[in-house]
Amino acid sequence: MKGKEKRIVRIRNRLSITFLIVIILASFFIATRIVYSQDYADSDFFSFWLAGRMSFTSQYLYQPDQWIEGHHQFGAEWISDPTFLYPLPLAVLFYPLGSLNLGQAYVTWVLLSMIMILVSLYLLMSPGWSESSKHYVFPILAGVFLFRPTIITLKNGQLGAAFLFILAIIIYLWEKGRWLEGGVALAFLSLKPSLGLSITAMLVLWLLLARKWRAILGFIGSSAGLLLIGWLVDSSWLRDYIQIGSQKVVQNFGYTPTLWGASALVCHQGLKCRTILGGIVAVLIIIISVYLFSSNGIDLAPSSMVSLIIPITLLLTPYLWVYDQVLLTIPIVLVMMKMSDKGYPYLLSSTIFLFFSLVAAGLVFIALQVKIDGWSMLVPFLTWILVLGVLFSKTRVANSLTPR
Numbered sequence: 001m002k003g004k005e006k007r008i009v010r011i012r013n014r015l016s017i018t019f020l021i022v023i024i025l026a027s028f029f030i031a032t033r034i035v036y037s038q039d040y041a042d043s044d045f046f047s048f049w050l051a052g053r054m055s056f057t058s059q060y061l062y063q064p065d066q067w068i069e070g071h072h073q074f075g076a077e078w079i080s081d082p083t084f085l086y087p088l089p090l091a092v093l094f095y096p097l098g099s100l101n102l103g104q105a106y107v108t109w110v111l112l113s114m115i116m117i118l119v120s121l122y123l124l125m126s127p128g129w130s131e132s133s134k135h136y137v138f139p140i141l142a143g144v145f146l147f148r149p150t151i152i153t154l155k156n157g158q159l160g161a162a163f164l165f166i167l168a169i170i171i172y173l174w175e176k177g178r179w180l181e182g183g184v185a186l187a188f189l190s191l192k193p194s195l196g197l198s199i200t201a202m203l204v205l206w207l208l209l210a211r212k213w214r215a216i217l218g219f220i221g222s223s224a225g226l227l228l229i230g231w232l233v234d235s236s237w238l239r240d241y242i243q244i245g246s247q248k249v250v251q252n253f254g255y256t257p258t259l260w261g262a263s264a265l266v267c268h269q270g271l272k273c274r275t276i277l278g279g280i281v282a283v284l285i286i287i288i289s290v291y292l293f294s295s296n297g298i299d300l301a302p303s304s305m306v307s308l309i310i311p312i313t314l315l316l317t318p319y320l321w322v323y324d325q326v327l328l329t330i331p332i333v334l335v336m337m338k339m340s341d342k343g344y345p346y347l348l349s350s351t352i353f354l355f356f357s358l359v360a361a362g363l364v365f366i367a368l369q370v371k372i373d374g375w376s377m378l379v380p381f382l383t384w385i386l387v388l389g390v391l392f393s394k395t396r397v398a399n400s401l402t403p404r
Contacts, residue, residue, distance in 0.1 A: 045157025052098025143353025
């Protein structure tokens with residue numbers, strides 16, 4: 001009997017290795033198709049690649065003349081911004097890709113992004129979370145890769161997959177009780193302040209209330225390390241970056257797929273109206289969330305807390321774009337797993353991600369009509385409603401059709 005069991009284990013290991021190789025080869029093929037089907041010198045990724053290439057030279061990322069000259073040097077005609085819009089430590093981390101030629105670096109980054117998405121899903125659906133996780137693998141894979149934010153993230157070479165990966169690691173580590181290591185990972189969210197600072201601030205507040213001092217210690221130490229990396233490259237970068245980032249937020253206020261963008265559409269771009277309307281709705285969202293958090297928050301699992309914070313961040317942060325909504329993968333997957341555990345019919349729970357993919361795709365047609373993608377904020381709004389409904393529901397659904 002033992003010999004038979006060993007053979008079964010060997011067969012499973014070989015199948016796993018074969019499956020992994022197929023996934024990597026398929027991801028590489030898709031990455032090359034994505035990159036070489038477009039003018040990648042005029043892509044979002046070019047900014048990250050150029051920043052990595054310039055990070056260890058005498059060129060300064062926050063000097064418009066040098067930044068624009070870098071675009072011209074490598075044949076980029078589209079210059080989205082007069083300087084680099086991200087913290088200097090991010091440019092340092094992109095140095096390995098900056099050492100490659102642009103095409104190779106772009107393919108590598110898209111490939112890494114797909115792998116990070118897949119690993120994130122694995123961490124979120126690992127066997128310890130739910131016995132029925134295996135039944136949701138294909139519905140979730142279909143949902144995530146048909147999700148408009150995922151498609152844009154991969155096509156444009158954006159950072160969303162990396163931040164999804166960071167958050168998945170944080171959840172995984174904290175669920176395992178490894179608070180120090182999760183706190184170290186938390187600091188890396190600051191590499192995209194427009195997205196990461198809001199999430200970080202709310203998670204740090206939760207950690208303080210829950211007295212998770214090891215996580216706080218890890219976060220402080222890791223943050224200091226990132227600041228030191230930037231300071232070693234250029235001691236004045238932080239001052240310049242804060243000024244540049246503030247200007248960008250003001251320029252795009254009311255034109256993004258957030259609560260503020262939707263308010264601007266309702267108010268026909270009136271500044272006073274959209275500020276008041278957006279402010280009122282934002283306060284209501286915060287009050288509802290704080291009320292539920294105050295009665296349940298400290299006892300919430302890390303996965304639940306992160307899933308609650310992500311849609312709130314995507315709704316209330318002034319400067320975000322549709323590709324940032326790829327982070328909704330986390331709360332959507334959590335909701336599917338929670339619905340399974342609470343006995344919801346499998347046909348309902350397994351199609352949640354596909355539903356959000358269809359909603360996100362449908363909102364494109366509205367954006368084409370009004371010329372602004374403000375109504376795409378409905379995706380994080382609906383996610384927030386769903387998370388609240390499933391997360392804080394105390395009831396179980398009878399007669400589950402979930403396969404066992």
